[in-house]
Amino acid sequence: MEKEIILQLENIQKIFKDNRGKNFKAINNVNINLAKGECIGIVGESGCGKSTLARIIAHLTSSSEGRIIYKGEDITDISKQSVKKYYRNVQMILQDPLATFSPRMKIGRYLIEPFINFKIMNKKKAYGYAELLLNKVGLSEDYIEKYPNELSGGELQRVVIARAIGLEPNIIISDECTSALDVSIQKQIINLFLDLKKKINFSYIFITHDLALAESVCDKIYVMYLGEIVEVLEGWNLVREAKHPYTQMLLDSVFSIKNFNKRIEVNKRIGKKSKKAKGCVFAERCPNSTIECLEKKPQLIRINRYASVACKKYEKIREIS
Amino acid sequence: MGNIKKKKMIFLIMLFIAIFMIILAIISPLLISHDPLVTDFENVLQKPCSEYPFGTDQVGRCIYSRVIYGARVSLGTTFLLLSIVFISGLIIGTIAGMSGGIIDTIIMRIADAVLSFPDIVFAIAIVGILGPGMKNTLLALSVIWWTKYARLTRVLVMAVKDKEYIHAATMIGASNIKIITHYIFPNIISPLIVQLALDIGGMMLALAGLSFLGLGVQPPTPEWGNMLNEGRSYIQTAPWLLIYPGAAIFIVVAVFNTLGDSVRNLLDPKHI
Numbered sequence: 001m002e003k004e005i006i007l008q009l010e011n012i013q014k015i016f017k018d019n020r021g022k023n024f025k026a027i028n029n030v031n032i033n034l035a036k037g038e039c040i041g042i043v044g045e046s047g048c049g050k051s052t053l054a055r056i057i058a059h060l061t062s063s064s065e066g067r068i069i070y071k072g073e074d075i076t077d078i079s080k081q082s083v084k085k086y087y088r089n090v091q092m093i094l095q096d097p098l099a100t101f102s103p104r105m106k107i108g109r110y111l112i113e114p115f116i117n118f119k120i121m122n123k124k125k126a127y128g129y130a131e132l133l134l135n136k137v138g139l140s141e142d143y144i145e146k147y148p149n150e151l152s153g154g155e156l157q158r159v160v161i162a163r164a165i166g167l168e169p170n171i172i173i174s175d176e177c178t179s180a181l182d183v184s185i186q187k188q189i190i191n192l193f194l195d196l197k198k199k200i201n202f203s204y205i206f207i208t209h210d211l212a213l214a215e216s217v218c219d220k221i222y223v224m225y226l227g228e229i230v231e232v233l234e235g236w237n238l239v240r241e242a243k244h245p246y247t248q249m250l251l252d253s254v255f256s257i258k259n260f261n262k263r264i265e266v267n268k269r270i271g272k273k274s275k276k277a278k279g280c281v282f283a284e285r286c287p288n289s290t291i292e293c294l295e296k297k298p299q300l301i302r303i304n305r306y307a308s309v310a311c312k313k314y315e316k317i318r319e320i321s
Numbered sequence: 322m323g324n325i326k327k328k329k330m331i332f333l334i335m336l337f338i339a340i341f342m343i344i345l346a347i348i349s350p351l352l353i354s355h356d357p358l359v360t361d362f363e364n365v366l367q368k369p370c371s372e373y374p375f376g377t378d379q380v381g382r383c384i385y386s387r388v389i390y391g392a393r394v395s396l397g398t399t400f401l402l403l404s405i406v407f408i409s410g411l412i413i414g415t416i417a418g419m420s421g422g423i424i425d426t427i428i429m430r431i432a433d434a435v436l437s438f439p440d441i442v443f444a445i446a447i448v449g450i451l452g453p454g455m456k457n458t459l460l461a462l463s464v465i466w467w468t469k470y471a472r473l474t475r476v477l478v479m480a481v482k483d484k485e486y487i488h489a490a491t492m493i494g495a496s497n498i499k500i501i502t503h504y505i506f507p508n509i510i511s512p513l514i515v516q517l518a519l520d521i522g523g524m525m526l527a528l529a530g531l532s533f534l535g536l537g538v539q540p541p542t543p544e545w546g547n548m549l550n551e552g553r554s555y556i557q558t559a560p561w562l563l564i565y566p567g568a569a570i571f572i573v574v575a576v577f578n579t580l581g582d583s584v585r586n587l588l589d590p591k592h593i
């Protein structure tokens with residue numbers, strides 16, 4: 001059954017220029033579809049372009065190439081007024097909860113800001129609503145009078161979530177929203193999200209480096225490596241279905257008592273993507289790369305119900321079968 | 322913690338004295354014993370006595386009344402200058418910091434050009450061209466001093482404008498003006514206030530200095546700087562002509578400097 005697609009990214013590319021005029025391709029040919037009510041995860045190690053991608057979706061950075069289509073409308077280059085309208089429906093939760101707050105703004109003021117900016121309600125009503133929102137995320141109303149430095153990271157992130165859901169957006173982007181929190185609070189936040197998701201039907205773009213977390217939350221996972229999507233996984237069978245050597249490497253890097261002694265090769269080449277490499281982005285680190293891998297770029301190919309992989313090995317298998 | 326309490330005490334005492342002085346300046350017409358402008362040729366160069374507590378000057382004006390009345394002129398012009406400089410510097414600095422690029426470059430090069438002159442010399446030059454008088458002195462000093470605040474504001478704005486909370490504010494539909502007034506200003510205002518508090522004394526001295534040179538407030542209006550100038554030639558025969566206005570400048574500048582220091586100590590975490 002096809003669901004209604006509300007956000008579409010087509011061939012997004014982002015090129016950064018450094019001071020010496022060198023180009024650095026942070027994101028290359030990324031295609032993502034987001035259906036209504038769906039939760040997608042974008043997974044990858046640091047520096048792979050996840051955050052940049054999030055910022056492009058949130059219209060905080062512009063893409064160098066490609067199109068962003070929201071509800072059938074191309075919003076790649078829209079005017080400021082329309083961006084405001086877009087923000088009415090798309091909210092982003094940033095990585096560091098404390099940095100999201102202006103140090104001299106009280107929590108209450110922070111919570112009512114969107115409703116005043118979008119002229120949804122007046123100040124008095126907004127304060128009432130803010131109390132309601134705080135209750136919704138499990139905080140008491142007297143937090144309204146507090147300053148951000150009086151709250152813990154987990155509480156702050158709850159406030160951020162409260163504000164994001166308060167607008168009842170269609171899409172919430174969360175850029176590693178739990179990575180600054182410790183594990184138990186992480187779990188609380190994720191549970192809070194899942195609860196809210198049941199109540200309010202929003203689409204969710206979940207960006208993380210934690211595969212296990214993504215697996216438990218997302219319907220669909222995009223694995224990114226050096227700005228490219230190397231694998232798309234659907235369903236809950238992430239661990240079993242992961243085909244791409246990079247995804248497997250990521251899975252191996254998850255800490256547990258069992259694999260603690262297993263040697264994991266640390267990526268030394270991150271950010272140093274050689275310009276001559278026409279082939280697979282992962283080829284240099286891949287344990288089973290061939291000469292072909294270095295020369296030809298693999299396409300994202302659907303190999304079964306659950307997974308699409310961009311890897312030469314699977315291209316071949318497919319050809320044979 | 323006791324340290325902070327002590328700092329707060331010093332600040333409060335200084336603030337109290339400063340406010341007392343400002344009130345004194347405001348109600349000065351009620352405190353004077355003689356009209357500060359009326360000359361009395363029968364009582365020229367009187368020594369301090371019960372009738373004239375600070376004595377009289379070369380044309381028989383009451384020095385006590387002139388010093389008290391002069392507080393009004395001195396403090397008034399200083400605060401006027403302060404607000405002109407602060408507001409223009411804040412606006413220009415914010416524009417430079419927010420826009421960046423070519424606008425920023427142009428504004429900052431102008432500021433650099435102004436800063437490359439020694440300030441009093443530059444002020445004297447401007448007043449010399451435009452003619453002496455309070456208005457021109459204020460103009461001259463504002464032309465010099467806005468750069469200080471513009472530069473400071475620009476740097477602070479640039480440091481704050483890429484913070485996550487500014488992005489977060491953009492994402493909830495805050496307009497640029499709102500971002501500046503509600504998100505940037507509250508977070509940069511304290512260093513600016515500290516700078517302002519530290520500068521009051523300097524500004525007062527500069528204004529008095531220009532008046533002393535005959536470029537600022539014009540006689541017969543009493544102002545401490547020009548009172549010193551008028552009394553200059555009597556320094557040996559009638560020192561009270563200089564002592565009292567000189568002491569007034571000294572005390573007021575000292576109080577405002579100490580106030581500035583205590584504000585800095587209180588607001589700037591680096592000095593705790």
